[in-house]
Amino acid sequence: MFSGEYIFSQVMDHLPMHTFRKCVERYSGNRYVKSFNCFDQFLCMAFGQLTHRESLRDIEICLRAHNPKLYHIGIRGGISRNTFSNANKTRDWRIYADFANALIKIARPLYSREDLGLEMKNTVYALDASTIDLCMSVFPWALFRSTKSAVKLHTLLDLRGNIPIFMHISDGKMHDVNALDLLIPETGAFYIMDRGYLDFTRLYRWHTAGAYFVIRAKSNTKFKRRYSRPVEMNKGVICDHTVVLTGLNSSAAYPKTLRRIHYYDSETEKHFN
Template sequence: MDKDTLFSSFGKWLSPICSKMFHTQIAKSGQDKYVKKLTTLAYLKLFLHAQLQQREGLREIADDVLSKEFQRELGLETISAAQLSRKHSRVNPDLLQQIFERLAKQILSRHGCSIANRKALRIIDSTTVALCLQRYKWADFRKTKAGIKLHLRLAFADAHEVLPEKATITTARKNDRTQMDDLIHEEGITYVFDRGYVDYRIFDRYCSDGIYFATRLKENAMIEPLQSLEIPEDSKVTMDERVLVGSGQKRMKHKLRMVETTDSQSNLLILLTNRFDLSCDEISEMYRSRWAIETFFKWMKQHLKIKHFYGTSQQAAHNQVWLTLIAFCLLMLAKLDANVEHSLLQIQRWLKALMWKPYALWIGRMKRKPSRKSAGRRRLEPT
C-alpha cells in the first residue's frame, strides 16, 4: 500500500506538528498531566480544523466531532463546548509559539533563506485586532475599544513569497518600539520597518553590532548633511547623502545614509539606513518591499480565523493568534511538499473538500497545473 493512502488529507496536513520534539515538549511541560480525554494534540486538531472551516464558536467545534472520520482522527466520540473552553484557556501560549517558530524554521530552511546573502531582508511591522472592551477588559487600548497587537517579522523566500518567521503578541496600547529587541537581533540582515520603530539610541546600537536597517525619516527629524553621494543617471532616486541625525543628547554617534525617492503612487519617501555598500536604488527597492507585509496581514484577516475569538481570557486570545499562524505555516509546508504554484487559498479549498479522503487525492489535485488566470492572481497574494 502506498504511504499516501495511510493518511487522510487532514492527517497529512497536521503531520509536521506530530514530531518527537512535540511529544517531548508536552511531557516536559506537564501540559497533559492527569488529562484523560482532551489532550493537547486533540485540542490542536480540533482548533486547527476550526481554522480551516471558519467555525464561529465552540458549539460548532463540538458538533464537528459528530463526524465519524473526525472521531477516528481524534480518538474521541464526543466533546462539549465547556470542555473546549477550559482547554483553550489552559494551554500554554508559549507551547503554541514554539510550534509556530519550529514550523517557520522548517519553511525558511527549505526555501534556502540565508543571511549569507548580502541582500538578506526581513520586514518588521504590526497589526491591531480590535476587541470588545466590555468582554476583553485586560486588552486596554482606547476609552471605548480593546485590542491586541500582533508584531511580526517576515522573510522573503523569493520575489513573490513572504514567510512569517517570528512574532510577539501584546495589548494594542503597547508601542511598536518595545518589541524591537525580540524581533531584531541578527547581524548581517537588513530589517525594514516604518517610522513607528524609529529610536536613535537603538539605531546607534545596531550600527555598533553590525545590524542593518532601513526606515522612513520622521517629519520633525533634525538632519545635518555631511556629504552628497553619486546618483546614477537612470535612477529614480533624487537625493543620496551621508548625514548625522538628531540634536543635543538625542544626536546619533554614527553617520547614516539618507535617500530620497518615491513610492508606487509617486509619494515622496525619505529613507534612513546604515547600509553604505548597496546602491541608492537597491535601498529604495528594499523599502518598497514593505508592501508585502500589508498584503500578508490582509490575507490572514480575510482567510484565517482571527477576527472572532473563541474565548475572552488573555491566554485564549493569544492561543487563537498562534493557531492562526500555525495554520498558515502548515499550508505553506503542504505547498512545499507538493512543489506546486497554486495559491495557499486554493490549496486550502481543496483540503477542505478532500479532508477525509486519502492524501493521494489532495496532492493529485494540487499537482494539476494552475490556469493562467489563477497564476496571475497569485502575485496579489502572500503566496
C-alpha cells in the first residue's frame, strides 16, 4: 500500500500559505463558511487545471472517484458540483487575483537569468488577446455577435519563464488596442505585439516612457526613409531603415523616427515588415 505523499500534495506544499490566508482574510472569504472553504476551492481548481479537466462536472467526477485520497491531498470539504458552483459564483475573485500576483512575484526572479537566445538583458514581453466563445443563453451579458457571446482575454507574458504578468478579461467587443491603456509601460523593456495594437498615439506614449515595441506595420502605413543600415541578406533581412511617418494623422501622433526592418522567411516564403 502506498504510504508516501501524493505528487499533487507535494506541489501544493510549495504554496505560501501565510500569503493565501492574508488574501482570504482581506476579503472575508471564509465568512459564514461551514465546509468547502477557500483553500478547498483553490485546490479543486488547481487540480482541474493541472489534470486538464473541462468542466465543474468533470472535476467533481474525477475527485469523487478518488474520495479516500482527498484528505491526503488537502481537501477537507465535501465535493459537490452545486457547492463548487456556488463558491465560484459568490466568493470574491480578488482573493485569487491577489494570490496569483503574489505567486508571480515569487516566480519571476527564478527565471530572470533565463537565456532567450538573444544578446540582450532587457525584459521581453509578448502582448496578445484571445477570444473565448460562450453560449449566449448562459452568458447573455457577454454579447459578442447576434448569435453568440464571448469574452476576450488580454495577456501580457514575460518570455523569460513564460509567466503571465498581466491579464484582463473583457467582453468580446473590446478591441485589442484598448488594452494598451490598461498597461503601465516598463522603462527599458521590449514589447512584442501584432498589428492589432498599432495605434501611434498610444505607442508614442510608450516611447516617451522609455519602453521599446516591436510591431508589424499595416499595408497602408505611409512613411519616408531617412537612412539605411547595412544588412546580411543571406540571413533573411532585406532592409533596415530609419523612417519617419508621413501620414497626416500618424505623423502628428508619432513625430519621432521609427526603425523599419523587412524580413523574409525562406521556410514559409513570407515577408514581414
